[in-house]
Amino acid sequence: MTEPSGDVLLEISDLSLEFRTYRGPIKALNGVSLNVRAGEIVGIVGESGCGKSVTMMAATRLLPKGSAHITGGGIRLFGNDPMTLSERELQHVRGRLVSTIFQEPMNALNPTRRIGEQIVEVIRRHQRLDKAAATSKASGLLRDMLISEPERIMQAYPFELSGGMRQRVLIAMAFSCEPKLIIADEPTTALDVTVQALILGLIKHKAMSTGTAVVFISHDMAVVSQLCDRLYVLYAGRVAEAGTTESVLAAPAHPYTRALIRCLPGLAPPKQPLEQIPGTLPDLLDPPAGCLFRARCREANDRCVSVPPLAAMEPARRAACWRRIEETQAA
Amino acid sequence: MAADGIVTSPRPAARLRAGRLWYRVKESPLTLVGAAIALAVLFVIMAAPLLAPYPPDKISLAARLAAPSPQHLFGTDEVGRDLFSRVLFGARASCGIAFAIVIISTFIGSIIGCLSGVVGGIVDTAIMRLMDVFLALPALILAMALAAALGPSLFNAMLAVAVVRVPAYVRLARGQTLSLRNRTYVKASRSFGASPAYMLRWHILPNALSPIIVQATLDLGGTILTAAALSFIGLGAQPPTSEWGSMVSSGRNYFLDQWWYVTFPGLAILISAMGFNLLGDGLRDMLDPRLGGR
Numbered sequence: 001m002t003e004p005s006g007d008v009l010l011e012i013s014d015l016s017l018e019f020r021t022y023r024g025p026i027k028a029l030n031g032v033s034l035n036v037r038a039g040e041i042v043g044i045v046g047e048s049g050c051g052k053s054v055t056m057m058a059a060t061r062l063l064p065k066g067s068a069h070i071t072g073g074g075i076r077l078f079g080n081d082p083m084t085l086s087e088r089e090l091q092h093v094r095g096r097l098v099s100t101i102f103q104e105p106m107n108a109l110n111p112t113r114r115i116g117e118q119i120v121e122v123i124r125r126h127q128r129l130d131k132a133a134a135t136s137k138a139s140g141l142l143r144d145m146l147i148s149e150p151e152r153i154m155q156a157y158p159f160e161l162s163g164g165m166r167q168r169v170l171i172a173m174a175f176s177c178e179p180k181l182i183i184a185d186e187p188t189t190a191l192d193v194t195v196q197a198l199i200l201g202l203i204k205h206k207a208m209s210t211g212t213a214v215v216f217i218s219h220d221m222a223v224v225s226q227l228c229d230r231l232y233v234l235y236a237g238r239v240a241e242a243g244t245t246e247s248v249l250a251a252p253a254h255p256y257t258r259a260l261i262r263c264l265p266g267l268a269p270p271k272q273p274l275e276q277i278p279g280t281l282p283d284l285l286d287p288p289a290g291c292l293f294r295a296r297c298r299e300a301n302d303r304c305v306s307v308p309p310l311a312a313m314e315p316a317r318r319a320a321c322w323r324r325i326e327e328t329q330a331a
Numbered sequence: 332m333a334a335d336g337i338v339t340s341p342r343p344a345a346r347l348r349a350g351r352l353w354y355r356v357k358e359s360p361l362t363l364v365g366a367a368i369a370l371a372v373l374f375v376i377m378a379a380p381l382l383a384p385y386p387p388d389k390i391s392l393a394a395r396l397a398a399p400s401p402q403h404l405f406g407t408d409e410v411g412r413d414l415f416s417r418v419l420f421g422a423r424a425s426c427g428i429a430f431a432i433v434i435i436s437t438f439i440g441s442i443i444g445c446l447s448g449v450v451g452g453i454v455d456t457a458i459m460r461l462m463d464v465f466l467a468l469p470a471l472i473l474a475m476a477l478a479a480a481l482g483p484s485l486f487n488a489m490l491a492v493a494v495v496r497v498p499a500y501v502r503l504a505r506g507q508t509l510s511l512r513n514r515t516y517v518k519a520s521r522s523f524g525a526s527p528a529y530m531l532r533w534h535i536l537p538n539a540l541s542p543i544i545v546q547a548t549l550d551l552g553g554t555i556l557t558a559a560a561l562s563f564i565g566l567g568a569q570p571p572t573s574e575w576g577s578m579v580s581s582g583r584n585y586f587l588d589q590w591w592y593v594t595f596p597g598l599a600i601l602i603s604a605m606g607f608n609l610l611g612d613g614l615r616d617m618l619d620p621r622l623g624g625r
Contacts, residue, residue, distance in 0.1 A: 060522060087527075091525070091526055094521065095522070095524030095525075102515050102519050102522075103515075109516055110520070111538065112538055113537070121529075173523065
């Protein structure tokens with residue numbers, strides 16, 4: 001149970017970030033640490049608003065300039081701090097080294113341009129290929145996405161395609177420049193369940209065959225467990241638990257992870273009402289002191305009024321919970 | 332059938348754009364009328380020398396201020412020029428100038444607006460406040476002031492009206508840009524490494540265009556009026572150019588006895604302005620998704 005070796009592509013250490021609004025700063029991230037190595041598939045799980053997307057958008061500097069402010073910690077993306085890169089360098093990093101698959105395939109393609117043009121533009125932006133070569137490359141990529149008539153699809157406008165088809169086109173675009181890292185931001189959330197499995201399979205297959213690392217953002221524990229080598233569970237802008245997928249699923253350490261797993265319909269006994277986690281995310285305008293999950297936690301005690309560190313539990317496994325830390329110390 | 336679920340291809344494309352357009356147009360007869368008038372005006376502009384029975388500047392002192400008759404359909408003016416010919420040729424100055432104004436102001440306005448929206452910050456604020464200053468002044472007064480400052484001529488009147496019309500397009504284009512900038516496909520394009528110039532050219536401009544086109548068509552009518560008004564007060568076309576506004580202006584002295592002198596150029600202004608307005612209205616109904624279409 002060791003973390004896969006290889007180059008660290010992305011390293012986020014103790015990152016804190018806030019959005020300055022007229023009501024005051026919203027502390028979206030409160031010390032997130034994570035890393036992604038070459039060729040692995042890493043899952044980031046958590047409910048809406050816990051900072052999954054914000055973390056990854058901060059890494060590629062796609063957050064709006066005016067309102068998002070990094071207040072602590074750092075990001076190393078391919079050895080560089082993205083905050084110090086010039087616009088030109090950023091354009092090189094985006095697409096060539098990192099690319100992103102977005103949540104809403106319906107809106108992620110320009111409605112006024114043909115599919116083929118859009119893919120070819122992305123390819124030619126980063127690679128020295130003439131139009132014919134880029135076109136044939138694009139059709140090969142679409143074929144890899146199990147699209148039977150790539151030439152016809154490339155002549156189509158986005159509105160002529162279904163959501164699943166558009167998402168396949170977008171995945172093809174994301175892989176088109178052979179990036180080292182792909183950020184998949186809930187790529188299946190807007191799709192129906194039958195297409196979901198297919199899309200996940202396509203991403204996984206393509207990533208493994210090209211050796212691309214994938215950061216897979218999802219709120220769905222079941223989806224993440226199918227796909228990922230390692231997991232980070234985020235809660236209210238902090239890492240609650242991190243470890244390999246098998247170990248986290250087999251023995252979740254943090255009460256929040258346990259609750260998430262209990263909420264899965266597939267694993268609950270039939271005809272029983274599904275479990276839910278009582279309460280809501282804490283107010284990030286004015287976060288309470290101590291463990292942020294305390295108010296919703298079944299196991300909370302007096303120690304939880306101070307912030308638990310992300311402590312190592314067993315090899316390659318960490319969790320931020322005083323209970324587990326006590327148990328580890330006792331053992 | 333199982334393979335069908337996985338390997339999908341698009342439906343036979345519903346790309347009957349022209350057919351759909353016709354279907355929508357014939358639902359609204361007024362749009363059709365507007366389109367017919369617009370086409371007629373365009374035809375007259377191009378074919379004026381063929382249609383006009385006389386050269387527009389041909390003076391015939393024997394037939395001064397003649398009433399409409401088969402020889403002179405619209406009558407003649409105080410130096411015996413055929414008004415029908417002058418009205419036909421006047422379309423070139425009056426409507427031609429309106430087209431030029433709208434094209435210039437649309438072009439400049441949408442580029443400034445999109446840039447302003449993309450760049451943001453102080454540049455955006457400065458541009459928009461300047462536009463507010465323009466908008467705060469009544470359009471005709473500002474155009475008059477500019478035309479008077481530049482010196483009375485058709486070309487200067489055109490420049491003046493174009494400048495006055497720019498702020499409307501700047502605001503429209505900027506609003507579109509601001510809403511488009513947050514669309515997923517623009518973000519996606521950034522995440523694939525697109526440069527701001529590329530995004531402006533391929534993602535923002537094409538998608539911002541449809542309301543701008545509608546606004547431009549709607550503006551044509553108003554622009555014909557403004558240009559005619561400038562010529563009417565003597566700041567636009569200078570004699571002997573045939574232009575509807577200046578024709579109405581010189582005909583106004585004879586209004587009580589020779590009604591045809593002002594009436595026919597006036598009707599030409601009315602009909603062409605109305606035609607472009609009807610067309611613009613119809614286009615808006617068809618292109619604006621917020622109005623739901625029909």
